[in-house]
Structure formats: structure tokens, C-alpha cells
Amino acid sequence: MNAPETPAPLGAVAQTYPLTLHINGSQHDFKVEAWVTLLDLLREHAGLTGSKKGCDHGQCGACTVLVGGRRINSCLTLAVMQNGKEVTTVEGLADGNQLHPLQQAFIDHDAFQCGYCTSGQLCSAVGLMNEGKACTTGQVRELMSGNVCRCGAYPGIVAAVTEVMGIPGHDDPARPFQPGTVPA
Amino acid sequence: MNPITYFSAEDVSGALAHLYAGVDANAGPSKVIAGGTNLLDLMKERVMGPQQLVDINALPLDQITPTPDGGVRLGAIARNADTAYHPLVRAQYPVLTAAILAGASPQIRNMASNGGNLLQRTRCHYFYDTTTPCNKRAPGTGCSAIGGLTRQHAILGASAHCIATHPSDMCVALAALGAVVGVRSSAGERRIDFADFHRLPGEQPERDTVLAAGDLITYIDLPPAAQFARHSAYLKFRDRASYAFALVSVAVLLDMGEDGMVRDARIALGSVAHKPWRVPAAEAVLIGRQVDETAFAEAADLLLAGAQGQGQNNFKLTMARRAVIRALTQAVEGTHDNTEELTDDEASL
Numbered sequence: 001m002n003a004p005e006t007p008a009p010l011g012a013v014a015q016t017y018p019l020t021l022h023i024n025g026s027q028h029d030f031k032v033e034a035w036v037t038l039l040d041l042l043r044e045h046a047g048l049t050g051s052k053k054g055c056d057h058g059q060c061g062a063c064t065v066l067v068g069g070r071r072i073n074s075c076l077t078l079a080v081m082q083n084g085k086e087v088t089t090v091e092g093l094a095d096g097n098q099l100h101p102l103q104q105a106f107i108d109h110d111a112f113q114c115g116y117c118t119s120g121q122l123c124s125a126v127g128l129m130n131e132g133k134a135c136t137t138g139q140v141r142e143l144m145s146g147n148v149c150r151c152g153a154y155p156g157i158v159a160a161v162t163e164v165m166g167i168p169g170h171d172d173p174a175r176p177f178q179p180g181t182v183p184a
Numbered sequence: 185m186n187p188i189t190y191f192s193a194e195d196v197s198g199a200l201a202h203l204y205a206g207v208d209a210n211a212g213p214s215k216v217i218a219g220g221t222n223l224l225d226l227m228k229e230r231v232m233g234p235q236q237l238v239d240i241n242a243l244p245l246d247q248i249t250p251t252p253d254g255g256v257r258l259g260a261i262a263r264n265a266d267t268a269y270h271p272l273v274r275a276q277y278p279v280l281t282a283a284i285l286a287g288a289s290p291q292i293r294n295m296a297s298n299g300g301n302l303l304q305r306t307r308c309h310y311f312y313d314t315t316t317p318c319n320k321r322a323p324g325t326g327c328s329a330i331g332g333l334t335r336q337h338a339i340l341g342a343s344a345h346c347i348a349t350h351p352s353d354m355c356v357a358l359a360a361l362g363a364v365v366g367v368r369s370s371a372g373e374r375r376i377d378f379a380d381f382h383r384l385p386g387e388q389p390e391r392d393t394v395l396a397a398g399d400l401i402t403y404i405d406l407p408p409a410a411q412f413a414r415h416s417a418y419l420k421f422r423d424r425a426s427y428a429f430a431l432v433s434v435a436v437l438l439d440m441g442e443d444g445m446v447r448d449a450r451i452a453l454g455s456v457a458h459k460p461w462r463v464p465a466a467e468a469v470l471i472g473r474q475v476d477e478t479a480f481a482e483a484a485d486l487l488l489a490g491a492q493g494q495g496q497n498n499f500k501l502t503m504a505r506r507a508v509i510r511a512l513t514q515a516v517e518g519t520h521d522n523t524e525e526l527t528d529d530e531a532s533l
Contacts (some may be wrong), residue, residue, distance in 0.1 A: 014187055034190035034237065037224070057225050064291055073291045076221045080190050081239055124291065129289070133269075139524070145426035146289025179425030182285040184274060184523040 002118035019083040023094025030080055039063045042089060050090035050119045052061050062145030064120040065089050071127025090119035093126065102126065105160035113151035125161045137162055137170060138177035185227045192239040196402065200370055202211060202238045203398045208369060216240055216380035216400060218261045218297035222304045230314055231321055238334040245402055248272060254408035260401045262297035262448040263404045264354065267298055277406055279435050280416035282520040283357035289427050301399035302355060305392065306348035307429055309333055319345045320389040335429065339501060346389030347494055349455045350382060351429045358404065359460035360435040365402040367395065382459030411448065412437035417515040419507050421524060430455040436511045446470045451487055456504055463487045475516050484508035
């Protein structure tokens with residue numbers, strides 16, 4: 001069941017598919033091959049390079065964007081599968097020159113070092129807030145576990161996200177953090 | 185990724201028609217895509233190479249609805265996150281909520297479909313590494329895992345051709361619950377008991393399930409399980425506390441009388457075999473017994489009868505036995521290790 005490696009015949013033009021996306025509030029039309037991921041479309045076709053290609057396998061979260069307000073890994077979906085959808089990337093979080101509260105909190109809390117994971121962390125945190133499941137520091141940690149930060153800025157990230165969510169930035173001694181525990 | 189063509193189906197018959205067109209020699213093998221979280225990853229790694237994708241996301245298969253018998257029907261393309269958090273599932277099948285939320289990341293759970301969760305492939309390193317022999321990926325080339333890195337591999341039901349495990353958390357709960365998988369094909373509709381859905385590797389490890397080309401999962405039915413809802417548990421052991429596949433997981437359900445006797449029991453182990461592992465005798469031995477560690481240990485030993493380590497995964501023999509005993513002990517109290525009930529204040533936030 002190895003993937004067939006037969007190249008397309010010489011001179012063959014790959015079929016392209018028209019699609020429309022509403023990205024950060026404005027409509028964009030594209031014509032792309034079926035195998036273009038949403039991440040590659042955003043970066044290579046829409047010129048929005050804020051979303052990062054860290055692992056390209058859904059393991060690092062650097063490509064996280066919001067589709068219809070839900071956070072997803074844009075590397076693990078095809079652009080053609082999102083036709084007609086509303087996509088929000090890190091470029092769409094600020095309101096003009098007014099940073100999104102999470103962006104300001106990331107600055108205030110030193111929530112990044114190299115910054116490569118930051119756009120994914122921000123979009124993931126917006127998704128987390130939309131989901132409304134995290135109510136404690138531990139739950140924020142667990143529900144942000146799809147976003148890896150190799151600089152190890154996790155304490156700053158947790159401080160920034162909890163501040164914006166208005167929940168205590170420390171564990172409640174009465175409810176000690178149990179790694180791997182998900183609010184349900 | 186290989187060059188592929190794409191078809192977005194508008195209804196089930198349109199999807200089926202394109203699946204058949206896809207197995208035509210001219211069009212090459214076609215695959216259904218829903219969430220895409222596993223398939224696209226495998227296509228990037230060139231482990232799988234369909235030439236056509238049939239997108240079923242526009243089909244009306246995303247509903248979660250009560251069934252007339254008191255159970256619940258999960259649409260095939262309902263997302264894992266929506267399933268885990270659905271009020272019907274949370275109320276009637278807390279073990280399923282716990283199992284789903286123990287797996288993957290929030291982003292992936294938002295994308296991954298229920299049907300796709302059943303069809304996800306093993307995470308065996310050698311299956312992913314196209315430079316090594318693998319009978320599941322390239323039938324007849326051999327199994328690199330045997331005698332290799334086996335930390336995550338099977339201790340039950342393996343064959344000389346494949347020692348891979350099924351990686352799903354969700355499927356372990358579905359196995360314990362005795363779910364039924366609804367499948368459509370050009371021949372009509374059929375229902376497959378969950379115990380019969382996934383295969384053991386035998387001589388054909390390339391076949392994970394009993395599905396044939398041209399089959400489409402349309403729903404998963406959960407039978408009524410009110411008798412188990414108060415005494416269930418899902419336990420998962422992994423190398424990292426979050427966002428990691430299980431080394432061993434276990435779903436247990438107990439139906440307990442007021443006298444403390446077990447009326448019925450279900451135990452399913454995950455990440456120990458090519459499919460979620462259930463043994464009727466291990467469940468039967470608990471019926472009519474008082475819950476105590478002796479009874480639980482007997483059940484664990486029956487469930488693990490014939491288990492054999494591959495070297496690096498020998499620890500699973502002990503881990504699985506202890507996991508079963510601990511999960512049964514917790515099920516008496518009705519607790520789930522990996523989920524946390526929100527307080528009333530939090531739930532209203």
C-alpha cells in the first residue's frame with residue numbers, strides 16, 4: 001500500500017478548484033490544486049504568513065487558525081474543504097492598531113521568546129475562550145496542550161491567557177492541578 | 185502529497201458513486217475524507233496515496249440524536265469534540281466523553297470525525313517510516329517492529345506479520361458500550377457490531393477493519409446504557425500527561441445492585457492489540473460477585489490470558505493488569521480520572 005510515485009504525465013496541468021474564503025472579514029477568491037492545505041493557501045496564496053508551519057503534522061499547533069470561530073490545525077485540512085468558510089488568522093485578531101487583549105497580555109507577561117509559536121498560541125487561546133470550558137489555570141494548561149512552545153514560555157502564556165479570561169493565574173490549593181484532566 | 189483530485193459529495197449516493205468511480209483502474213484508489221486529521225498526515229508522509237478524495241463534510245451526517253430504544257445515534261461526521269460535550273453523551277455515556285477527551289488536542293478534536301476515529305491507522309513507527317519494511321503499509325515486505333522498537337506495540341492478538349496496536353481512545357469506550365456501526369454501500373445498508381468491526385492482523389495486517397472498498401460509515405449507534413452510567417471509568421496511561429497516545433487504556437462499565445453485587449460488567453482494553461480488547465469470560469466472572477480486588481484481579485487475568493510482551497513493551501503486562509483493577513475499583517465510585525466536573529459557578533461562566 002505504498003503511495004504510488006508515478007509522476008503526472010509530461011505537460012499535464014493539474015486540475016484546480018475554485019473556492020471562496022472569508023479571511024479576517026474580507027472575501028477572497030482562489031483557484032488551487034486539491035492538495036493545497038489551508039495553511040499553504042493562507043501563507044502562499046493569501047500572503048498571510050502569520051500562521052506558521054512548524055511540524056506540518058498537527059503536533060505543534062503553530063498553524064492554529066479559527067474556522068467559524070473554532071480552532072483547528074490549518075495544516076491538517078485542505079483549502080478546498082473549507083470553501084465558503086470564515087477564517088480568522090493572527091492577522092485578524094487586532095482591531096486596526098488596537099491589539100487584541102490576548103496580544104497585549106502576551107507582551108505584558110513575556111509570553112514568548114522566539115515568537116514562532118505565538119500566532120498559533122494566540123489563535124488557540126481565542127478558540128479556548130470561545131469554547132468556554134476552561135475555568136482554572138490547570139484547565140487552561142490542559143486545553144492549550146495542542147500548542148507547543150520550545151522556548152518554554154508556558155508560565156507567561158498561562159499568565160496571559162488566565163488574565164484575559166479573568167480567572168486566577170495560580171492553582172487553587174483546594175483543587176490541585178492533575179495533568180491530563182479535562183473539564184467536561 | 186501526491187497529486188489528487190477532489191469531489192465534494194452532496195448526498196450519500198453521490199459519495200458512494202464516486203467511491204466506486206475511484207476504485208476504477210483509471211481513476212485510482214479513492215478515499216473518503218471528513219476531518220482529514222489522520223489521512224492528510226499519512227498522505228504527507230506518503231504512507232497512503234489515494235488519487236481521489238471524496239469529501240463527505242456536506243452530508244447530513246453530523247447529528248447526535250436519541251434513538252427510539254433509548255440509545256443515542258452519533259452521526260459519522262459529528263466532530264469528536266461535539267460528541268464528547270454533547271448533553272446526551274455526557275449524561276448517558278460519561279465513559280465516552282472521558283475517552284474522547286483523553287485523546288489528541290482540542291484542535292484535532294474539533295476537526296476529527298467519529299467515523300474517522302474508527303478508521304484511524306496505527307501509530308507504529310515502522311508503518312510511518314516508508315524506508316522500512318511493514319506488512320500493514322506494504323504487504324509482504326515483513327514486520328520491522330518485531331525485534332525492533334516495541335514500547336507501544338501489542339501484547340494480545342498479534343501475529344507473526346504485525347504487532348501494531350489500534351491507537352484510538354474513543355474506540356475503547358465504544359467497544360465497552362457495545363456500539364453498532366452503520367455502513368452504507370451500493371449493496372445497501374448494514375450494521376456491524378463494534379466487536380466485529382476492527383480485525384486482528386492475522387495474515388492480512390493491511391486490513392484494519394472489515395469494511396470493503398466502497399463502504400461508507402454513516403452512523404454509530406450507542407445502545408441504552410443507563411444501568412452503567414453511574415459506575416463507569418476510563419483510565420489512560422501514557423508517556424506524557426496530555427496529547428499523547430496511550431500505552432495502555434481501559435474502559436469499564438459496571439451495573440451494580442443495591443446489595444453491592446455486580447449485575448453486569450464490561451471491560452475493554454486499548455493500545456494492547458490491533459483492536460479494542462474484550463473477553464466475555466473476564467466480564468462474566470464478575471457477575472453475581474461482590475466488588476473486591478480478588479474478583480477484579482480474576483477478571484484482569486482472564487482479560488489478559490495469553491498476553492505476551494515483545495521485549496520493550498513487557499511492562500504493559502503488569503500495567504494492563506493494574507489498570508483493569510484500578511479502573512474497576514474507580515467504577516464502583518463512578519469516577520473518571522481524566523475529566524473534571526465543572527462547578528455550578530463555572531458552568532454558568
